[in-house]
């Protein structure tokens with residue numbers, strides 16, 4: 215576990231000035247009205263296979279994420295973590311297998327845009343923001359609202375929407391950079407901006423691919439608190455290599471290896487698992 | 498991407514420096530353009546008289562400037578380099594040409610059809626003697642073609658250089674089609690020998706002045722529309738699309754609709770420009786669809802500075818001004834000069850003339 219030396223930079227007050235707990239974030243509920251989650255799982259992956267020109271990146275993968283859960287996915291390079299997110303978000307189509315969002319939405323039949331609109335948000339492994347636009351404009355585009363062409367032609371930010379953006383700007387600590395082009399931000403700031411874009415997008419399931427890469431210890435600490443505050447109202451799937459970070463946020467960890475689940479359980483459990491040790495340390 | 502970034506940085510830096518100065522220059526140019534048709538109406542011996550040649554030349558360049566602006570919307574903002582905008586321009590021109598041919602043919606068939614010994618009009622010529630229907634065709638022909646082409650191209654996610662090549666192939670195919678006599682558009686001679694438009698003599702100073710005035714109006718309108726779009730959320734979505742299309746999709750935007758909208762709008766603007774070009778220049782033939790014409794349009798935009806709206810207008814003015822001087826002074830060297838110009842821009846002026854002007858101002 216990592217040391218926690220910087221209390222002044224972390225924890226609730228930064229993003230919860232009203233002190234009224236998570237609800238003050240105004241992040242909405244874990245499952246929107248349209249989404250059927252009677253069985254308590256927000257994401258179901260069963261028997262997923264993905265191969266690239268004969269190379270099997272994902273083999274017979276089974277994974278279930280509960281509503282409001284904060285799940286960490288770990289695994290060595292090339293284990294298929296990013297590919298799994300590609301499958302969930304519709305970027306890559308699985309060769310076979312089932313992928314359901316809630317109980318009824320078949321992800322394998324939906325386009326990327328439909329999946330995003332249904333409520334799955336994603337942060338890329340390489341931070342991807344709109345470089346030519348300002349920080350504020352990046353958040354404006356991500357904001358949860360009607361995203362059709364006609365709506366964009368006539369869009370005006372309402373007072374409530376502006377407040378929401380300001381709130382998130384404070385949360386991700388980029389208030390003073392709001393008018394800077396996003397391309398000029400540091401790597402860590404871009405990571406935060408992308409997380410901020412997810413916050414204003416307000417998805418029910420957040421997929422975060424290596425969110426703390428390139429962040430300082432203090433920033434990592436802060437991100438851990440932020441994610442913990444998001445859980446329950448949202449479901450999160452976090453891919454990370456930083457074990458300290460994983461330990462500080464996750465109650466449940468899944469280890470991926472060669473495209474399928476190797477072990478699942480608390481971090482202590484999986485770290486004690488023989489096969490996991492083998493995979494990580496080599497024989 | 499860093500290039501686009503520098504561009505916006507510069508834009509932001511200069512926005513503070515001299516918006517008033519640039520507005521003043523723009524205003525002066527506009528006043529000069531509005532004065533030209535009036536000066537053309539003066540008697541020929543007046544010192545301030547603008548000749549028909551001069552008016553036509555500037556009118557032609559203004560039509561090209563509208564094409565440059567339209568191309569900038571899809572290339573500079575949405576990042577799709579079209580090398581086929583000449584096709585949309587020519588289609589608008591041909592639609593207007595059909596009306597003008599019917600005007601000069603009166604009740605008979607257009608001259609070229611009589612030559613081919615055709616006895617009746619092909620179906621697509623019906624109604625073209627009606628000015629309003631011809632104006633609808635000016636919008637519909639390029640608009641529908643762009644809609645169908647864009648629909649399939651964007652649905653198949655054709656991007657980058659593949660997109661450019663396909664647009665280039667499209668205009669080339671159009672040229673070959675229009676070259677054929679059987680297509681019913683006058684083959685390689687195209688349309689010419691126009692007499693009247695809405696009953697007015699097409700070479701009369703009043704008609705020329707009015708057409709010129711309409712061109713200025715269309716240019717100003719397109720510019721205003723361009724600025725409104727660039728400032729809207731729609732414009733920011735286009736910029737986002739250019740820089741990180743994937744990210745945009747995962748934010749819940751469907752890029753296809755956005756691309757299609759700006760693509761069709763751009764094609765229609767080109768069509769309107771073509772429709773104003775033909776009566777002023779007095780001829781339209783398939784060479785307007787030649788691939789080099791569309792490539793030249795891309796050079797105007799690159800030279801002026803893409804993604805700036807004003808830049809492409811400057812670029813179209815500069816290149817065409819040079820061209821009309823060159824083709825009189827040393828006609829055989831124009832293509833070399835154009836090539837050299839293109840190399841110079843790519844090497845030394847990545848942000849175009851606008852970028853250069855802004856840099857000067859900054860120092």
Ligand SMILES: Nc1ncnc2c1ncn2[C@@H]1O[C@H](COP(=O)(O)OP(=O)(O)OP(=O)(O)O)[C@@H](O)[C@H]1O
Pocket residue numbers: 266269271289290291292293294295296297298339
């Ligand atoms: N489009 C593709 N074409 C071919 N092979 C691919 C493609 N995408 C991923 N792969 C391969 O699939 C395997 C899994 O890749 P993936 O990116 O999912 O791993 P990862 O677990 O995210 O690794 P890392 O920790 O390095 O990010 C790798 O061996 C990779 O080379």
Ligand SMILES: [Mg+2]
Pocket residue numbers: 295296297339423
């Ligand atoms: Mg990865």
